[in-house]
Amino acid sequence: MLTSKTFVKKTKKGNVLKVVREHYLRDDVHCGVRDCSLCKDCPDGPSLDPSPLTHSTLCQYPHFLLPDTNICLHQIDFLEDPSVHNVILTQVVLQEVRNINPGIHRRLRDIVSNKARKFYVFSNEHHKEAYVERRENEGANDRNDRAIRACCQWYNIHLAKGLETTPPPRVILLTNDRENKRRASAAGIESYTVLEYVQSLTVSSHLLDRLATIADGEDSDKSSTRKKVYFPEHLALSVIQRGLKTGKYLQGAFRGSRENYLEGFVSIPSLEKWVLVQGLENMNRAVHDDVVAVELFPESSWTSPCGIIEADLTSNKEEEETDTAQLPAGKTSDPSLVQPTGKVVGIIKRNWRPYCGTLLPLQDMKGFRHTFVPAERRIPRIRIETRQGPNLLGKRIMVSIDAWSRLARFPSGHFVKELGPIGDRETENEVLLLEHDVPHLPFSPAVLKDLPQTPWVITDEEISKRLDLRHLSICSVDPPGCTDIDDALHYRELDNGNVEVGVHIADVSHFIRPKTALDEEASNRGTTVYLAEKRIDMVPELLSSNLCSLRSGEERLAFSVLWEMSPDDAHIVSTRFVKTVIESKESLTYAEAQMKIDDKSLRDDVTTSLRGLNSLAKILKGRRLEAGALTLASPEIRFEIDSETHDPIDLINKELKETNSLVEEFMLLANVSVAEAIYEAFPDCALLRRHPPPPTSNYDILLKAAKGKGFDLIVDSAKSLADSLEMARIPDNEYFNTLLRIMATRCMMQAVYFCSGSITYKEYHHYGLAAPIYTHFTSPIRRYSDIIVHRLLAVSIDSDVTYPLLLDKHHTQQLSNHLNHRHKMAQYAQRSSVSLHTHLFFKEKDKVEDGFVLLVRRNAIQVIIPAYGIEGSIFFDEHGQSALQYDESLLSLTVSGTKFCLFDKVVVRIAVEKKDLQTSKLALCLVSPVISGSNGVESLKAKKKKHK
């Protein structure tokens, strides 16, 4: 009920604008406590207990906790702990948290929505009695602190009046701010720091570890003036904003270097090249993924990355001494390698997340202070305090960063949780899923409830709505062991001399309806993630491996693209999209399909279809290549996994057969046809996929590499690149061309999803496929983008209805961004998984293989081993050898008279190197050419390398 509507005007001055906003104060905001006699009508039901239990020796009466903004920001792990109940979050705190760190705001909201946690959000800013107005000359922070205290006072009075319990519960203010605490006690409010409160608890002693290690206020800075200052101060946000406007500073995302922890880059949207930041002082506490402000140095002092690969970050050296060492200046003679260089002047937004990693082993693990080594190389080590040191040795753990003071070489953080023993497959998988933000919990009951009932049959009614193609000789061709078959094909001759080709895609959007929990889950997951020995499904298995899988001999619902084509030139006469019911006649592997095509004695329907498709596919491919589509290469390997131990027993290079390309061609064609159709129907909100051409500077390395072997690549268009790549072949080195293509692939940009209304038609272009418009339609079981595309296409042929979000341009663009993130992360996770398994595979083995030099650095060469598709670096010790000569114009490194150039063939030994309990890694040693006195040779016997 709203009885009085007093309003207060708030003035907010921008440049010259005066904005007046109304601000309503209400008397119907509930206090959130059950059984309160003064409050009525709480929207979601009151969540606080009338007489909360207490476990604290400091306050032995029933009480609610009311944290201030900094507690929410820094002690979120404490608040998230399930043992913490009955907490009041005020609107003023939530708003501040939201402005400062949306990620933490989301986590707070998650806690609130979990009813069992008994958190209540008190809308104090619109509460008639608890609202405080900002005083003249009062800072915003002071006003907010006062508002928080006003809430405590209001609650204490209100609870005494409104509750019959004796004694009535009181509110405890949690704050680490001394001034706030002082004022609180002056106003008769009980307040404690989190540490005081947690220490006073008689239960849940584990909470102590979850506390962030934040010193009270600024005191630690003052008291320790003799302490070493490692970093310059960060500029205030207001100064940065002024600087950004004038162009003095630039804003961008900080990217730590994978190769050297003393280097980082800042990607700035307006600059083609990343800004290089060298040295700890210039990086000034920026952590990978933070949004920072950089100041560029004058162009005369721009330089290039130092080119030294920091081999061994995990060694137990005393960094305090050595890390202040500066990098050798980038002695570049080649002006084309010079990059804009600068320093970080301030942090605009931290993007810290919980990190997985291990504790650095110490002589004495019993102490409290430990160093945490993140699994991600680009994250600095983190100092933490924990009482569980001995327990955590040899375990993977998760740690959060709390702060990074100017007086500390490393950021400080706190222990979050233990994941499991190092080297354990489950733990390692968990780590790589967590690190890549892959949602991998089992599907919730709510999601499973949205699945169709089993046994599931296609009703006659459903069949009557669809085109019945069960009589056609449809077959599917997939890799061996594939259980989520989302596409099938058919081919038949028509009476008019043309042929009909059909691509049948599992009709996933029939099962996954908008606005269901199932849909939301699939949308959040975005894609199925294929790890070396398991698959993290986007949709529950009943759909992915059964109802939506177009298995042979089963009647399945499909969304089909049917073309009428002329058989001689694969010209499309007409295209038709239709919902169908099909029955695949055979599920083939690529090899089986190939055998059928090759076996002249076979004359059955499926085989003749395959032959017909094959000849059309060749024409289509030829036409695509003619238009300038790129055939690029990336080493793809697959593991043969032991079915019982789940250990990898063999590595197989994925072999491409003609039939791979057969299926691929028709999928591409279907995607293009569908892209055109949905764009025509929904010019503003079609979900499409584009691949922007790379900026020419991306090709610098490739051009130089090819030039070294006497080839001139032309990169001004995809077509000329494809042609010149085709020409670049060396007779006695077959692998050279593949190497070039691998390098070319790495110059490319990422293909991305986007909403058609967000950019102009010209930008829709797909560079790699040389297609003006493209989308994903053919894998709805494992990609959410395809589900959206299915829905759009279904609407355009009147077989389904729209829903609001489907036609919302902003939403489609947001979804695209989300899916792009998921796909990128899925790819990284896949790669990590492969390298994890490569590692396991070589654990007990010692192999000598041929390799090729893929990259040359100042102190190392990077080698690719085609047999296993693995890459690794071979380091050369500057001190142990007479000289290392690096020539950056030729991209060569001379070690004691032996010169390594790109594409050179080398022989290497692959073995797993194990230093201690914590770390083991895959290492390459040079076998040939033999370098006198090289550590590589020594290591043959010792099986151990020393890098520094």
Place this chain on the structure above:
Amino acid sequence: MADFEYLSPEGLRSDGRRPQELRVLSCNISHCLQADGSAYLQQGNTRVIATVYGPHDVSRRSEAQHDKAFINCQFSMATFSTSERKKRPTGDKSCLETSLALKKTFEAAILTDTYPHSKIDIFVQILQSDGSDKAVSINAITMALIDAGIPMKDYVCATSVTLINDTPIVDLNYFEERGPGPELIVGTLPKSGKIVFLQVNSRLHIDNMEKVLKEGMNGNQRVHTILDTLIKKHLEKSILT
């Protein structure tokens, strides 16, 4: 930056109102003695002045209609009505459009056949704009027409509605109007529920239409109750004095 929170999970809008709550509505009737009818209406910070002249003789022959009165409507915005001071000649294209839409609306509500061969002039000006300008204008004109004693089928009440996270919210202020949701402005004759004004800015999905429209009509019922009370109070006062 996180998106602006237009509606908190606690169910409060950024200015503290609940989704279906109108802003404070007040109205000063008959403030302008020269006019036949006038109203100064305020909904939150949106302030509108409406004046009505007539029915009187047509000024131009072409305006004369043998079976009904001619309605002339002019909508304008004071130069100081928005936070950025802009020159807004009355010939502004969007103002002309609004004028025309308002004319059509009141042609449907006024019993025009009572006054053949005559003319009714309606002038409405936004003095301060803080969202829902058109809806507030309609409410103000209604009050001015009643003050002028011009017979109408019913009050014409109008409200603006948008959708935030699938929840309809009514009587938008400036910030909500500029928000991401589609805006629907609906004017009805509350007793019959007949729609006389309907405008949708940006795309509104058909599935949401019914829900948004329903909330707008509910809003109009509430506007009607308030306007009716205000008129009655005004009449009581004028009888007493």
